[in-house]
Amino acid sequence: MEAFGLLMHGFAVLFTWKILALMLFGLVLGIFVGVLPGLGGPNGVAILLPLTFSMDPTSAIVMLSCIYWGALFGGAITSILFNIPGEAWSVATTFDGYPMAQQGRAAEALTAAFTSSFIGSLVAVMLITFLAPMISTFALKFGPPEFFAVYLLTFCSFVGLGREAKHRTVISMALGLLIAGIGMDTVSGNLRMTFGSPDLLRGINFLVAVIGLFGISEILLTMEERLALRGHAAKISLRVIWQVWTDLPRYWATLLRSSVIGCWLGITPGGAIAASFMGYNLAKRFSKDPESFGKGRIEGVFAPETAAHASGTAALLPMLALGIPGSGTAAILLGGLMVWGLNPGPLLFVEHKDFVWGLIASMYLGNVVGLVLVLSTVPIFASILRVPFAAVAPMIVVSCAIGAYAIQNAMFDIWLMLGFGVVGYVFKKIGIPLAPFTLALVLGSRAEDAFRLAMIGSGGSVGVFWSNGLVGTITTLAITLLFWPVIDRVFSSVGRMLRPASAAG
Amino acid sequence: MSNTDLEIVVEDPTAPDDASPSVVSRRTVEIVVSLLLLALAAVLAYDNWQTGIEWDSTGPQPGYFPFYLSVILGGASLYGMVTALLSNDARTETFVTRAQLRRVMLVFVPTALFCLATQFLGIYVASFVLISGFMRLVGKIAWWKSLVTAVVFTAIMFITFDVAFDVIMPKGPLERALGR
Numbered sequence: 001m002e003a004f005g006l007l008m009h010g011f012a013v014l015f016t017w018k019i020l021a022l023m024l025f026g027l028v029l030g031i032f033v034g035v036l037p038g039l040g041g042p043n044g045v046a047i048l049l050p051l052t053f054s055m056d057p058t059s060a061i062v063m064l065s066c067i068y069w070g071a072l073f074g075g076a077i078t079s080i081l082f083n084i085p086g087e088a089w090s091v092a093t094t095f096d097g098y099p100m101a102q103q104g105r106a107a108e109a110l111t112a113a114f115t116s117s118f119i120g121s122l123v124a125v126m127l128i129t130f131l132a133p134m135i136s137t138f139a140l141k142f143g144p145p146e147f148f149a150v151y152l153l154t155f156c157s158f159v160g161l162g163r164e165a166k167h168r169t170v171i172s173m174a175l176g177l178l179i180a181g182i183g184m185d186t187v188s189g190n191l192r193m194t195f196g197s198p199d200l201l202r203g204i205n206f207l208v209a210v211i212g213l214f215g216i217s218e219i220l221l222t223m224e225e226r227l228a229l230r231g232h233a234a235k236i237s238l239r240v241i242w243q244v245w246t247d248l249p250r251y252w253a254t255l256l257r258s259s260v261i262g263c264w265l266g267i268t269p270g271g272a273i274a275a276s277f278m279g280y281n282l283a284k285r286f287s288k289d290p291e292s293f294g295k296g297r298i299e300g301v302f303a304p305e306t307a308a309h310a311s312g313t314a315a316l317l318p319m320l321a322l323g324i325p326g327s328g329t330a331a332i333l334l335g336g337l338m339v340w341g342l343n344p345g346p347l348l349f350v351e352h353k354d355f356v357w358g359l360i361a362s363m364y365l366g367n368v369v370g371l372v373l374v375l376s377t378v379p380i381f382a383s384i385l386r387v388p389f390a391a392v393a394p395m396i397v398v399s400c401a402i403g404a405y406a407i408q409n410a411m412f413d414i415w416l417m418l419g420f421g422v423v424g425y426v427f428k429k430i431g432i433p434l435a436p437f438t439l440a441l442v443l444g445s446r447a448e449d450a451f452r453l454a455m456i457g458s459g460g461s462v463g464v465f466w467s468n469g470l471v472g473t474i475t476t477l478a479i480t481l482l483f484w485p486v487i488d489r490v491f492s493s494v495g496r497m498l499r500p501a502s503a504a505g
Numbered sequence: 506m507s508n509t510d511l512e513i514v515v516e517d518p519t520a521p522d523d524a525s526p527s528v529v530s531r532r533t534v535e536i537v538v539s540l541l542l543l544a545l546a547a548v549l550a551y552d553n554w555q556t557g558i559e560w561d562s563t564g565p566q567p568g569y570f571p572f573y574l575s576v577i578l579g580g581a582s583l584y585g586m587v588t589a590l591l592s593n594d595a596r597t598e599t600f601v602t603r604a605q606l607r608r609v610m611l612v613f614v615p616t617a618l619f620c621l622a623t624q625f626l627g628i629y630v631a632s633f634v635l636i637s638g639f640m641r642l643v644g645k646i647a648w649w650k651s652l653v654t655a656v657v658f659t660a661i662m663f664i665t666f667d668v669a670f671d672v673i674m675p676k677g678p679l680e681r682a683l684g685r
Contacts, residue, residue, distance in 0.1 A: 050666075050672060051665070051670065053670070053672060054670045054671060054672065165588075167581045167584045167585050167588070168581075168585065170577060170578075170581040171542060171578060171581045171582060171585065174574050174575075174577045174578040174581065175542070175578060177570075177571075177574050178549060178571055178574050178575065178578065181570065181571045181574075185567040187567070188566070188567045190556060190557075190567040192552070192553065192556055192567055192568065192571060193549055193552050193553065193571060195552065216616065219612055219616075220609050220612055220613060223608045223609055223611065223612050224521065224601070224605040224608060224609060225520075226517055226520035226521070227515070227517040227520065228515060228516050228517035228520060229514075229515050230514045230515070231514075385515060386515060388515075388640075388644055388646065389517075389644075390639060390640050390643050390644020390645075390646060391636075391640050391644060391646065391654055393612060393639065394615070394619075394632075394635045394636040394639040394640065395636060395658055397612075397615075397616050397619060397635065398619075398628075398632040398635065398636065398658070398662065401619070401620065401623060401628060401632075402628065402662065402666065402672075402674065405623075405628065405674060405675060406666075406672050406673075406674070409673050411623070411624055411675060414620050414623060414624075414675075415620060418616065418617060418620050421616075422613075425609075426534065426538060427538075429531075429534070429600060429601070430531060430534055430535050430538060430600070432538075448570050451565075451570075452565060455565065460560065460561070
C-alpha cells in the first residue's frame, strides 16, 4: 500500500494552520461563487487564480481546489431553494429538489444533496488515490508519439462523442488550437501569426481567454434574464441530518450507480452535466415507482448530485496523471500549474510528491470540511441572493480585469479579455461549445510539440504513430472515435437490414 | 403547494420585457459569425503559408499545423454558413430582443469604459468609479450605499493585491500622487 503511505504524507503536508485557513477561505469563496448568479466553478477558479500567484504551489492548489468543491456544493443551494440551477450540472437536481422545498422539506433535500455530493466526491477521490499513481507510472514510459496519440484521443473524443453539431465543435477546437499557436513557435523559434504586433509576440494567454469567455460573457448573459427570484429559506437541524443519514443505506444502489457513472464520464471528457442527467434518468428507470420522480422524491436528489460530484472530481484524474484535463475547471487548474512553474504530466508524481499528495489529501479533507460548513451555514449563503445584481456585476468585472492583468502585467490583456467576453457571449448564444475551445487552448502547443518531436525522432515518417502496440492502439482508437457518428450509423443500418422483423416490432 | 415559508424574495423591476421585438435573428448572427471566421481563417492561412507549410526532412515546418487548422476552420465555417442559410428554424429564432440588448449594453458599455479608464487612471480609481456609478445609475441604489460599497471593495482589493500579495496592477496619477 504505497499509495496509503503517501496519502498520509499528504495529510502531514496539509496540517499546518496556514493551509487549513486557506482551505476554509477557499471553501467559503467557492460556496459564495456557486450561489451567486452569473458565476460558477470555472469562472470562480479563473477569476480567483491571480490571488495564488505569489503562493507556493501546494497552498495555491489547495485553495483553488477548495474553491471548486465549494462551488459544487453552492450550486445545490440555489437549485433546491430557488429552482435556479447555479450550474448546468445542477439542473437535474431541481427536478425533485425544488418540489421537496415546496413541500416544506427543503432541509431534507439540502442534506441529501450535500451528503450525496460528499459521497460522490469521496468515491472519485479514492479512485484517484489508487489509480492516478498507477497510470502515471505507466505514462512515464511515454515518448512524444504516445503523448501525441493521447492528445489526439482527447480531441477526437470531443468531436466524436460531443452532443453539439459536429461542425460547431470543430470550429471551436480549430479556433482554440490556432490561438494557442500565436506567438513564438517553441520548436523552431519562428514567429507565427503575430502580424508584427509586439503584444501578440507573447502569444495569447490561456487564462486571459478563459476569464473573458467565462467571466465577462456570463455577466452579459445573466443580464438578459429576468433576475427576480423567490425562494424558500431553510435551516438544517441535527435531527433532519440524522434522519436522512439513517435512510441513506436504503439507497445504496442509486448512490453506487451514480458514482460509477460520474467517475466514468469525468475521466472521459463527457463532463458533469451529462453525468447528472444520466444518473437521474437511470435512477428513474431502475425505480419501482418511476411516476413519483419529479414530485419531490429524495432519490431524485441523491442520483444527480452524486453523479455530478463524482464526475467533477474524477475530471482531475487525467489532469494529474497525464496532464490532460477532463473538464473546463480542470483545464483552468492545469493552466494554474503552469503559472506556478510546474510541468503537468506523469512526472508530477515523481518530482513533486508534496504537491500531488497534498492535493489528493486536500480533496478528502476539503470535502469533509465543506460538508460540515454547508450544513451549518446554508441560511447565510441563501441570503447572499438578496444582494442586488447591480452591486455584484461591477465587482465581478473588476475581479476579472485584475485577474487578466495580473497574469502578464499587460494592459493589452484587459482588452483581450473584453474581446473574448463578446466572443463567448455570441458563441454561447449560437450554440458553439466553449469547452473544446478551452481544451484546445491549453493543450494546443503541447500537442503540436509532441507531434513535431515525434516527427524529428522518426525522420518525418507518420508511421511512428503505429510503431508499437500501445501507440498504435491509441491512435486507431482516436480515429475511430472521430468518425464514431458515421460508424455508428453504418452499424445500425446494417443491423436493421439483417433483422428486419425485430426492427419493425 | 404551500407558499407559507417563502421567505427570500428579490424583485427585478427593470427586467427585459418578454414581448420585446427581435433585433436580429439567430440565422443572421450565425451567417455573420461564419463570414468573420472564414475571413480570419483566410488571413491566418495566408500568414502561415508565408511562414512555410512544407514537410521537410525533420517533419512539418512551423506553418504546417496552423495552415491546415485554418483550412479546417474555414471549411467548418463554410459548412455552418450553408446549414444556417438552408435552415428555417434559425430564421424565426430570435438572437436577442431589443429589451435584452439594452440590458446587455448597460453592462457592456460601462465595462468597456472601465477598461479605458484603467489604462489612464489605474485600476483602483477605475473600479471605484465603475462600482459606484453602476450601482447608482443602473441599479438605482442609494448614493451613500453605492459610494460605501465602492470604497470598501476598492480598499479591500488594494490591500489584498498591492499591500499583502504584492501583485502589480495598473496605476494612475492618483497612486503616483500618493507615492505608491
